[in-house]
Amino acid sequence: MRELMDAEAAMRTLKRVATEVVEATDGGETLAIVGIRRGGVDVAAVLANQVGAERGEPVPTGAIDIALYRDDAATALPDPKIGPSSIPFDVDGRDVLIVDDVLQTGRTIRAAIECLLDYGRPRRIWLAVLLDRGGRELPIAADFVGKKVDVPKKARIDVRLATDESPLGAFVEEKVSG
Amino acid sequence: MSTVAPERAFPHRHLLSLDGYSREDVTQILDTAEAFFEVSRRAVRKVPTLRGKTVLHLFYEDSTRTRTSFELAAKRLSADTLNLSVKTSSVKKGESLNDTCRTLGAMHPDIVVIRHGASGAPHYVAEKMDARVVNAGDGMHAHPTQALLDAFTIRRKKGTLEGLKVAILGDIAHSRVARSGCRLLRLFGCDVTVVGPRTLVPKHFAEAFDVKVEDRLEPALEGADVVMALRIQRERLAEALLPSLREYSRIFGLDGKRLKLAKEDAIVMHPGPMNRGVEIQPDVADGAQSVILDQVEAGVATRMAVLYVLHGQGSEAS
Numbered sequence: 001m002r003e004l005m006d007a008e009a010a011m012r013t014l015k016r017v018a019t020e021v022v023e024a025t026d027g028g029e030t031l032a033i034v035g036i037r038r039g040g041v042d043v044a045a046v047l048a049n050q051v052g053a054e055r056g057e058p059v060p061t062g063a064i065d066i067a068l069y070r071d072d073a074a075t076a077l078p079d080p081k082i083g084p085s086s087i088p089f090d091v092d093g094r095d096v097l098i099v100d101d102v103l104q105t106g107r108t109i110r111a112a113i114e115c116l117l118d119y120g121r122p123r124r125i126w127l128a129v130l131l132d133r134g135g136r137e138l139p140i141a142a143d144f145v146g147k148k149v150d151v152p153k154k155a156r157i158d159v160r161l162a163t164d165e166s167p168l169g170a171f172v173e174e175k176v177s178g
Numbered sequence: 179m180s181t182v183a184p185e186r187a188f189p190h191r192h193l194l195s196l197d198g199y200s201r202e203d204v205t206q207i208l209d210t211a212e213a214f215f216e217v218s219r220r221a222v223r224k225v226p227t228l229r230g231k232t233v234l235h236l237f238y239e240d241s242t243r244t245r246t247s248f249e250l251a252a253k254r255l256s257a258d259t260l261n262l263s264v265k266t267s268s269v270k271k272g273e274s275l276n277d278t279c280r281t282l283g284a285m286h287p288d289i290v291v292i293r294h295g296a297s298g299a300p301h302y303v304a305e306k307m308d309a310r311v312v313n314a315g316d317g318m319h320a321h322p323t324q325a326l327l328d329a330f331t332i333r334r335k336k337g338t339l340e341g342l343k344v345a346i347l348g349d350i351a352h353s354r355v356a357r358s359g360c361r362l363l364r365l366f367g368c369d370v371t372v373v374g375p376r377t378l379v380p381k382h383f384a385e386a387f388d389v390k391v392e393d394r395l396e397p398a399l400e401g402a403d404v405v406m407a408l409r410i411q412r413e414r415l416a417e418a419l420l421p422s423l424r425e426y427s428r429i430f431g432l433d434g435k436r437l438k439l440a441k442e443d444a445i446v447m448h449p450g451p452m453n454r455g456v457e458i459q460p461d462v463a464d465g466a467q468s469v470i471l472d473q474v475e476a477g478v479a480t481r482m483a484v485l486y487v488l489h490g491q492g493s494e495a496s
Contacts, residue, residue, distance in 0.1 A: 064211065068225040084216035118222035 003083030004149050004157065006160055010130065014043070015147040017128055020144050024093045030123065032060040032094050036112050037083050039101035039159055043130050060089040069111035091120040101159040103129040106140035130159060188487040192311045194300045194360045195320035204329065204365060211330050211476070211483035217254065218479055228257035228489055234287035235261045235276075236303075237314070243450055243474060244314050244324075250292050251481035260287070275299065279306035289485060292316070292441050310332040310488045318352050318414075324449055325358035327480040331365075331473050332404055339366040343454065345440070346372045347397040347432060348408035348457050350379045351419075355449045356408060360387040373398040374408075374430060377419035395430060399439040406447040407432045407458045423456050433459040445469045 005013070022028040028051055035044025041063050052058045064085040098112050113125060133151055134167035151157065186206060190199065216407065217225055233252040237245055245261070252259045262282075273281075275294075282290070283306070290309045292300050297317030315321040333339050344363055350356045351371050353433040363370050370389040372379060384391045392398045399405060410417070410426065420426045446458075446468045454460050463470060 008488045068217070070214075081215040082210055084213045086216070114226070118220055118224070120221050 004151075005147060010146070011046070012089075014046050014128065015050050017144045017146055018047055018097075021047075021051055021097060021126070021128065022054045024126070024143065025097075027058065028055045028095075030093065030095045031034035031055075031097060031178060032062065032089055032091065033097045033099060034062045034064055034087065034112075034116065036061055036098065036100045036108060037065040037085075040099045042103065043101050044099035045161065047097075047128065062087040062089065064112055064115050066108055066111035066115055069115045071111065073153055085115065087119050089105045091116065093123050094123075095124050096122040097126045097128055099128050101130050102157050103140075103145075104135045104140055105133045106136045110138055110142050131157065133174060135156065191488070192300075192304050192313075193303060193322050193484055193488065194311060194313045194324050196325060196358055196365075199322075201365045201367075202213040204326070204362060205294070207326055207480070207483045207487055208330050208333060210486060211326075211479045214254075214482040214486070215476070215479040217482070218475070224254050224256060226256045228252070228255040228288075228488060230345075231255075231257045231288040232286070233257045233289045233291060233485065234282060234285075234309070235259060235314075236282070236292040236294075236342070237261070238292070238299070239264075239315070244293065244479070247474070248314060248323075248481050249305060250478050251485060252289075252291075254478070255482055255485055257289075260285075271414055273491045275302060276279040276306060279303055283309075284308045289395050299401055312484060312488065315354055317354065318357075319354055320358045321354040322358050322362075323448075323477070323481055323484055324355050325362040326484065327473060327476040328355075328359055328447060328449070330476045330480050331447065331469055332445070333354050334476070335469055335472070336403060339363070339368065340366050341369065342403040343369045343401055343441075344371070344404040344406065345402040346370065346406045346408065346441070347395065347398070347430060348378070349410050350374050350383060350408070352378070352411045353408050354456050357387070359406065360389050371398040371402075371464060375420065375426070376407060395432075395436055396439060399436060402440040402444050404445055404447065405432065405437065405440050406449075409449065409451065410452055410453055412453075423453075427456050430458060431455075431457055432462050434461045434465065437462055437465075443467075447473060449473070 018177050027030050033048045035041035041129060044061060048059045048061045065083045067082045100108065109127060116125060127142045129142045130146040132142060132145045132148045134154060187205060190203065217223060235245060235248055238355055250257055287309045289312060290303060290307060291312045292303055293314040294316050297319035299316050300311050304314050313320055313322055336342060346356050346359060349388040356372060362372055371392055372383065372389055373392040373395055376393065379391055417423065443466060446462055448458055448470050452458055452463055454463060462468065
C-alpha cells in the first residue's frame with residue numbers, strides 16, 4: 001500500500017483545480033457541479049466548497065449514478081448498486097462540471113455524459129478528476145486534472161475523504177491486488 | 179433520497195410468485211425501484227440499460243393498467259417490446275399454449291411477461307421457454323408485481339413495511355392480489371387481517387397465509403395503518419356468491435365513516451379498476467388518504483426494477 005497523495009496535498013490540489021475552474025468558466029456564474037457515484041461525490045463536495053468560496057456564492061451540486069448507462073449493463077451480472085441520481089437544478093444552458101476521483105478507461109465518463117444529457121442540454125460539459133492514471137479505452141480527456149499518477153494497470157486506487165472530523169481531508173492509497 | 183441497493187446478485191431466474199422469495203430479495207427489488215422512480219421524473223424518461231433486449235408481453239386476459247405499466251417499464255429501459263393479446267393472436271384460432279411457447283421461443287425473447295386466466299400458466303411457460311418469465315397475474319393464484327408495487331407505495335408513505343397493521347377487504351377468494359400481498363406483507367411481519375363475506379373467503383386462507391380472518395369490517399379496520407379494498411370481480415362470477423351488490427356495499431363497502439376506525443394517518447389502497455359505490459365509496463377513493471394513483475405511478479418503477487434484476491440472470495447459467 002502506497003500513499004499517492006496525502007490529505008493536505010489533496011486539499012491544496014482541489015483548491016488549485018477550483019481556481020482553474022472558475023477562471024475557465026468566466027467566474028463560474030453558470031456553473032453547476034455533478035459528482036459521479038460513489039467516488040466522485042465526495043470529491044465534488046470538496047470542490048464545490050472551494051469553488052463556492054472562490055466565486056462568493058454556493059454552487060448548485062448534484063450526483064449521478066451511471067449503473068444504468070454502463071456499456072456492459074446487458075452482459076454484466078446485475079449488481080444493483082444503483083442510487084438514484086439527483087440533479088436538483090435545471091441543466092439547460094449551464095456549464096456542468098462532472099467530477100470523479102480517478103480517471104482511467106473513460107468508460108464511466110462516457111456513461112456519465114450520456115446520463116447528464118438525459119436531464120437536458122447543458123451549454124458545456126467539463127470534466128475534473130483528482131487523479132488521472134492513464135489507460136484510456138475511449139477518446140476522453142479531462143479539462144482539469146489534480147495529479148497524473150503512474151500505477152500498475154491492475155492496481156486499485158482508493159480515494160477516501162475523511163468526512164466527519166475534517167470534511168476537507170483526503171487520503172489516497174494504492175493497493176496492488178491479485 | 180440516498181437509498182443505495184446492496185451489491186448482490188439476484189438469486190432468482192423468474193418471478194412466478196413470491197414463493198421462495200426472501201425479505202432480502204424483495205428489499206433488493208424495492209431499493210432498485212427507488213432509483214427507477216427518479217428516472218420517471220427526468221426530462222428524458224428513459225435509460226439505455228436493456229438496449230437490444232426483447233421483452234414479450236403475452237396477455238391472455240384483458241388488462242389495461244398492468245399491460246401498459248409493463249410496456250412503459252420495458253420501454254423506459256430501452257428494451258424492444260412485443261405485445262401479443264389474445265384477441266388478435268392465433269390462440270383464437272386454437273393454438274395451444276405449448277405451441278405458442280415453441281413458436282415465440284424461436285424468436286428468442288429475453289423476458290416474457292405473461293398474464294393468463296389459468297393458475298400456473300407462467301410456470302408452464304418458464305419450463306417451456308429459455309426466457310426469464312414474469313407473472314403478470316395468473317388465474318386466482320398470484321400477481322407478484324402488484325404486491326411489490328403495493329409494498330413500494332406503503333414503504334414510501336409509511337417509511338417502513340415492518341410490523342404495520344394491514345386490513346384487506348372484499349373478494350379474497352378470487353383475488354391473486356390478496357394472495358401475493360399477504361405473502362409479501364407477512365415476510366415483513368405485518369399484522370394482516372383479511373375480511374369479506376364467508377362465500378368470498380376460502381376456508382383455509384388463514385392457515386395457508388398466516389393471516390387473521392374476520393367476518394366484520396370493524397375489528398379489521400380498527401387501528402389499521404393500511405386499508406386495501408379489493409375489486410368485486412364480476413367477470414369471475416363473484417356476484418353469484420353475493421345476495422346483491424347493494425347489500426355487499428352496505429356491509430363491506432369502505433366509506434368515510436368506516437375509515438375513521440383506522441389510524442388517522444392510514445392510507446387507502448385499491449389495485450383497480452374500482453367499482454365505485456360497491457367496494458369503495460368515491461369520497462374515500464378520491465380522499466386525502468387515498469394513494470390509489472401513487473400505486474399506478476409506483477407500478478412502472480417497480481416493474482422496471484423487476485425487469486432489471488432478472489435481465490442479467492443466468493447469462494452464465496444458461
